[in-house]
Amino acid sequence: MAAVTELSFLLFALINNIHAAEQIIVQQERWSYTFKLPNNTNSCLISRSVGEEKLVLWNTSDLWSINSSVPEDLKQRLVSSVETSSYTILNLTHSDSGPYREECWTEGNVTHDNNITITVCSLIISFGFTVIFGETVDLSCEGAADNLDVQWLKRDSRYEQETWSRVFGDNMTSVMDNVRGRYQVVTNTSALRVSNVRNTDLTRYRCLVMYQQQCIFSNTVELILQSEIIYGSVGETAVLPCTVADSTDEQPPRWSNLLSGQELHNQTVPSVDQNYSLVFSSLMLKHSGLYSCAVPKRWQQYYLVVCPKFGPPAVELFSEGEEVTLRCRDWRKGTLQNWFIKSHRTEGRIFSVTYKSMSRVSRYNNDGTLVISNMSVGDAGEYWCVVNDLYDYQCVSTERTVLVYNKPFGI
Template identity: 75%
Template sequence: MAAVTELSFLLFALINNIHAEERIIIQKKRTSYTFNLPKNTNSCLISRSVGEEKLVLWNTSDLWSNNSSVPEHLKQRLVSTVNTSSYTILNLTHSDSGPYQEECWTEGNVTHENNITIIVCTTSIDRRGFGASLGETVNLPCKGAADNLDIHWLKQNSGYEQETWSRVFGDNMTSVMDNVRGRYQVVTNTSALRVSNVTTTDFTRYRCLVMNQQQCVSRYTVQLVPYEIIYHSVGETAVLSCTITDSTDYQPPRWMVINKTNSITHLGQQNQTVPSVDQNYSLVFSSLMLNHSGRYYCKVSKREQRYDLVVCPKFGPPAVELFSKGEEVNLKCRDWREDKVHGWFIKSHQKKGRIFSVTYQRMSRVSWSKYDNGNLVISNISVGDAGEYWCAVYDPDDYQCESTERTVLVYNEPFGIYSTFFKVRCSVLSVLLLMLCAAVVAVNLRTRRGEQLSAHTHT
């Protein structure tokens, strides 16, 4: 047990000194890991560093030498397949965690060099998807985190055939509050990873490693995917873009939709015209219907892009409600009924007219309950809360939108067009204008009467 603890300690002591191209492999306990070496090389060496000692696991030019430094308990778990240049460690344990190196030579020259760190975790928790739009801030949870355990966040690398990871905070393995770009933070109380101002490079998988005495207790995987709510009315045109493709994808993206029975339907086949997939792999609805509402996925390789399409009956004219800073605003969902499901959406002025859900954002200062009267309450309101708020009412059986109400929340500026000052000024100006008009009429009447008297005198 002491040897295991020492090796695990050395893993994280050495991990910061490994070459910048080092790749991190996360494996579950009692699984296996295979080293795949390039073919057509004279000799290859796979070694592992434990402190200052270098254990040679495989030497293809002298496999299983009598002078091998590999312990017998480890040698019994090593399997080689020379014909395919692959070497496997079976039944991984915590003691197998550590830095490894691959080196190959051809005619005396190094033609392959690879630094790998293997981290063995006791358990693995299924991944969960989280959606975010560009520019938003999202908290990715770390399930299993506790106050007495250490947390390390990793981010999946792209461009490798094998699943590899890198540290979110560079060489610093501790739960620091910022990385060099300043967009990643660890939330102190929950150990969640906060990603601010989301960009396209952030859409990948993340893993938090829950550590106990430098051993990985569990790994929890979350995937950050592009997500957007598209809100339309019947008869309009909608285009869902697929922006996750690039030149390295061998297969074109596939569109899928999850319907009310949670079954997956593949879209864009040749015999399907509504919706259709154009040359840019966008999903096009030429004339929306109520039954087009649903969750749509654009999938390619290990990535996906998600849309929630909400189609409601024709919109009526919105109501206008004024507010001043610091007030509490209560927006009513007048079509709310106990036998229906409803949701609140916001078309925010601050987010350049983008639509997002109050439920997903979990906005502070905003309270809403589908089990209450359906109202949306915004406390301590600010100028940034201005926008168009929509309450959509759904049928719980097929989750299709039955009605929608729109309320435009307008900030009542002290000297704006909705302010008391502006209204008083308009009233005063109106009175002055009426007085001016009356004076003009009086002058015109007096002038006309004088002209009539003058004409009568001459006659």
């Protein structure tokens, strides 16, 4: 019997610890924060810890006690809504930063227990950062400088509201998502380095720049999967994989064509296979569009451009170190040319040829030519020139050139 009692106590302690897990909320100075409590409770208490003292902000059984210890300047900024069980602190200041606790009881039993840490920052900015799976990226911490404490947070997907968890513990090893060793802070810049980007990394990260225990600046970086451009010709098969979906998602991914505003989950053409890939069995010109595969808090996009049937490709030889000029013969006024590459290096997939993806692109001209300098063996592949109409951006024609490395004689 004693063993059963001890086991019950341990289970209660474990459940209580889960409910009391810390949530980190970051708000800008002069903004507000609202505590939303459950409706089906007899009484609730919202308190804040100031050192060893417990400051009671709201007690729903005695909302505005005459003996309340809340400072007058804070009491003037407290607003309650009994109908919605919400309680708000207006015009936040740095002095409002700190640990808070929500506790609710029903018939004498604790039914809600929540620990919240609110951090008030002087300024918050946000921006996005596009990535591809498998690469390593550095997320900059704007405003970081010497002698300033920097803290990195990651959005916690367990909560609907924008709640954060610490990326690192005190020993600077990652404590989230079993990514130990994949997250590092760059010493000189305080940037967060994310290695081998995966599904679970596609979220928001927040850098807090602290000075004398106050947050003076915060920037949020959202990792977004880079949109991929896929070109196909009429009659071909095209498969758009949904790589952001995984077994932890509660709902299956939803496909939509963002240009037409049409959801595709009930469509037969294109169809969605068992792996949630979008499949076009026989491409038509009208299938061109911007397609999105979305699960909660993650998505990826494809620009699918369908061109008239491709003709046979031209073949050109190149040597190490030379300069190659590719020409888009169908280019003319009123059209726009785009260059793409399909090679073993890209595993047979088609990617844009840009200064970012290919450092040796010396000129990307407006006369239908592409100039690549200092050619190497890895530059071999199939290069596509796609001509689009400037008015409706429909594909007018496609030309392909296969660049083949010419091995030196005797090797």
